[in-house]
Amino acid sequence: MKKLFFILAMVAFGAAAATAQVVQTPVMGKTGIRLYDKRVPRTEIILPQVKGYNIYKGDFHVHTIYSDGEVTPRERMREAWYDGLDVIAITDHLEIRTYEKFMLKALQPYSKDGKPFVYANAGAGNKKDKKAPMLSNLNAGYEEALSYIEKEEIPILAIRGTEIWRRPNIVGEYNALFLKDINAICHEDLFESFRRVKEQGGIIIHNHPGWRRPTMDKSEEQVRIYGEGWVDGIEVANGTTLYPKMVDRCVDEKLFISASTDVHRPSSQVWSRDCGIFRTMTFILAKECTEKAIKEALLKRRTIGYSANNLIGEEVWLKEFINEAVDCKVIAVNEKKGHRGFQLTNTCSIPFILRRGKLVYVLNPFQSLHINISRDKNTGEFYKPEFTVDNMWTVGDKHPKIHIAIDK
Helix, strand or coil: CHHHHHHHHHHHHHHHHHHHHHHHCCCCCCCCCCCCCCCCCCCCCCCCCECCEEEEEEEEEECCCCCCCCCCHHHHHHHHHHCCCCEEEECCECCCCCCHHHHHHHHHHHCCCCCCCCCCCCCCCCCCCCCCCCCCCCCHHHHHHHHHHHHHCCCCEEEEEEEEECCCCCCCEEEEECCCCCHHHCCCCHHHHHHHHHHCCCEEEEECCCCCCCCCCCCHHHHHHHHCCCCCEEEEEECCEECHHHHHHHHHCCCEEEEECCECCCHHHHCCCCCCCCCCEEEEEECCCCHHHHHHHHHCCCEEEEECCEEECCHHHHHHHHHHHEEEEEEEEECCCCEEEEEEEECCCCCEEEEECCEEEEECCCCEEEEEEEECCCCCCECCCEEEECCEEECCCECCEEECCCCC
């Protein structure tokens, strides 16, 4: 009996001690790594210098909740930085604000009479009163973005812009960039809006020229828009949609080539870091990442479009780009077999698909290839390292044939 009592007493003592130990164990802090950190690692996109210019990555077509996007301007800035961009333009619609009704419903208790605020669509006018005042501040999205990047010290250049939408199936849509005051360009007459953009020193990009249109030929309105010299560039790639004919138009009419996401949802839902491609963007060849330098580069047509690991541009810039990105050197000469061995090393984040006749080589980022190139049987001279680059697009809906210079 005494033995049983002793055992029960010891069990009770052990339980009490365990309980006391659990209660008295101090909280030392969180375990493991932080699962949430606003400073997510940035995706670095390594690109070469070309002809003394740095290459900056820009997206000139994005939307926020201030029109028909699904995220805030500050989140667009954070996304842009994490996605590897250097420049971004918020281009909410001048005429469309899908989320307005939700915002006004939330703000209703703050209006004097408890009713939604009077509001007029830019360029379209209020349905009841076409002269109704414009009460929305269309600069608010840009100002919010600017305030955020200054507060968080994110080194990204934000451009003030807007998207002008009038009958997209006929006239098309256009982004106005480098504006001083978005409110001031609002007008029912589309052409007057364009004139006001130019008065502010802004530039205009013709967006997704094939969207909602049976043909990409110029309509009557477009003939006037282009004829007045209002258009400075064309979006030859929108998301993963490419408009090859627009490359020809850019070259013929001396307009710069642009490629943008036109993103409405969170960018991570569209462009995953794990899928092997970056978000659509424009490569801008400029001396520095300032508004003045970026604008100068666009107007001088020093741009290359990037979409899903395809590069779209004028052949002169595509040739310069690949020759700066790829190191090419002779590593062997086999006189008996009649060929030279080349080592091609890709020093940038963009892959190149190289084709010689029926042979196709994929030169991935930061990797090297060993390629043998034979000699001409008639002349006895070795062929040069010349390839058709299948993921480059230029005039005539063609892939350029590029001679890669041998590293001295």
